[in-house]
Amino acid sequence: MNIGEAARRAGLPAKTIRYYEDIGLVAPHRDGNGYRRFGESEVHKLAFLARARSLGFSIDDCRMLLSLYEDRGRASAEVRGLAQRHAKEIDARIARLKEMRATLGELIEACAGDERPDCPILKDLAGG
Amino acid sequence: MNIGEAARRAGLPAKTIRYYEDIGLVAPHRDGNGYRRFGESEVHKLAFLARARSLGFSIDDCRMLLSLYEDRGRASAEVRGLAQRHAKEIDARIARLKEMRATLGELIEACAGDERPDCPILKDLAGG
DNA sequence: ACTTAGGGTTCCAGTCATGGGAAGGTCAAG
DNA sequence: CTTGACCTTCCCATGACTGGAACCCTAAGT
Structure with a gap:
C-alpha cells in the first residue's frame, strides 16, 4: 500500500511517517515510480510507534522499544x-x-x- | 550593571536575557564599549518575566502580562x-x-x- | 610589559517532533 | 485531455532557549 493508506491504518500523518523513515525507524521499499510501498509489518511497526508516542515515550525510547520488541530474547x-x-x-x-x-x-x-x-x-x- | 549581575539578580541565564532583548521583551541601554547596561527597572522586568515563565506562561503571554503590568489603567x-x-x-x-x-x-x-x-x-x- | 582570568559581544547551529507549503511527478476517471 | 487526488523532495518554521566559535574589554598578578 502507499503512504496514505499506511497513514490511515497506523493513525499517523504521512508527514510523520516520512520523518520516521528519515531517522531510520522504518524502511519501506520503493515502487518503480518512487512511491513508498508499505507491507503489513511496516504498518504494524508504525502503529507500534504511534502507540508508544501516545504514551509519551521519546523517539529515542521508541527506537529502543522497537529494537527490544524485535529481539526475541530480550x-x-x-x-x-x-x-x-x-x-x-x-x-x-x-x-x-x-x-x-x-x-x-x-x-x-x-x-x-x-x-x-x-x-x-x-x-x-x-x-x- | 552588566548582564552577568542582572542575570544573577533576575535568576535568569545571561543567554536568555540576550534572547529576551532579541524578541523585544527588554531594551537595556549600551555602554561605550557595547556592553548592555541594566538599571533597576530592567532587572525588575526580568524578574517579572522569570516569575511568569516559572508559572508556565508562554513568551507571548508574558509579553501581554508585561504590557498589562505597565498599563496603570488595565x-x-x-x-x-x-x-x-x-x-x-x-x-x-x-x-x-x-x-x-x-x-x-x-x-x-x-x-x-x-x-x-x-x-x-x-x-x-x-x-x- | 605580558599573561591570565573572567567578564562581555555577535552570529550560527542545534534541540524535539513534527507541520506547512512550494514545485513537480504519477495515475485513474470522465 | 484535463481534472483531482495522490505521491515525491526540499526547505523553512515552530518555542524557548542552549552551546559553541571567534572575538573584544578590563583588571590583577608576575
Missing part, C-alpha cells in the same frame, strides 16, 4: 526499566504542573477580575 | 482571564499526562521485569 526487565524511568519523568512533569496550577489557582482566586486595575496576579509576578 | 479582569485560560491549559496537560501515567502504571504492574522475554508492555504497544 529480558522483560529491560522493557520494564525503560517504562519505569519514563513513568518517573511523567510523575515529575505532573508534579511541576500541579505546583504551577496551585499557585495560579491562588492568584486567580485572589483577583477580583473586574474593571479595576488592582491585581494580585500582577503584584505577585512583580515580586509580591 | 482592568484586572483582563489579567485574570489570561491566567484562567492558562490554568485551563495546564489542567488539560495534567489530564493528558495522568492518562499516560495510568496506562503506564498498569503495564508496568503487569510486567514481571525479569530475565524472561515475555512482556505485556511490548504486547500492548504491538496492539494488544
